[in-house]
Amino acid sequence: MARRKHYNFYTDEFKATAVALSKIDNIRAKDVAEALCIHPIMLYRWRMEIRNGTLMSKPKQVNIDLKLVLN
Template identity: 50%
Template sequence: MPAIITGKKTQRYSTEFKVKAVEWSHQAHRSVQGVAEALDIHPFMLSRWRKEYREGKFAMKRVKKAPAEAKEKVREQDEVTRLKRRIAELEEENDVLKKFQRFQAEERRKRSGSSGNTGNDTA
């Protein structure tokens, strides 16, 4: 009678793979859930790797320059987004002011035309 084999085979991931996954998940436009789904791993596993990475448990050298560059890039993107939003607000204000200016000019024309001057002055 064959022996019953129980238990799951666990997948072993290299430290390099874990570090790349963690770095990928730290990108501003990515979520842990999305990265885990793309790599076909459980999100909890990726979260655990992120924690281990923060604690320095991976024996790979971390480049300290990359996070600073990433933060600067995120700051720049936020600034660009803020400026685009401000430009849109100013353009809308400008449009409103132009409409108001046209309205005032039209009102002045109506008032000057209805002031009693018919143009039939006989001098």
């Protein structure tokens, strides 16, 4: 089997937003991953890396409008 030649790279802001969305009450991380077209394991890894402080050198403040998300 041939190796992949193209990999998707995501910005720290994208990762922080995905993690923030997955922490909203009544929203499953699996649903967030599906909506963002990423594998759920990737989202769980980003959550762990943010928790450990290894994902971003400077924490990003992410503001999410819950009115838009929950509609």
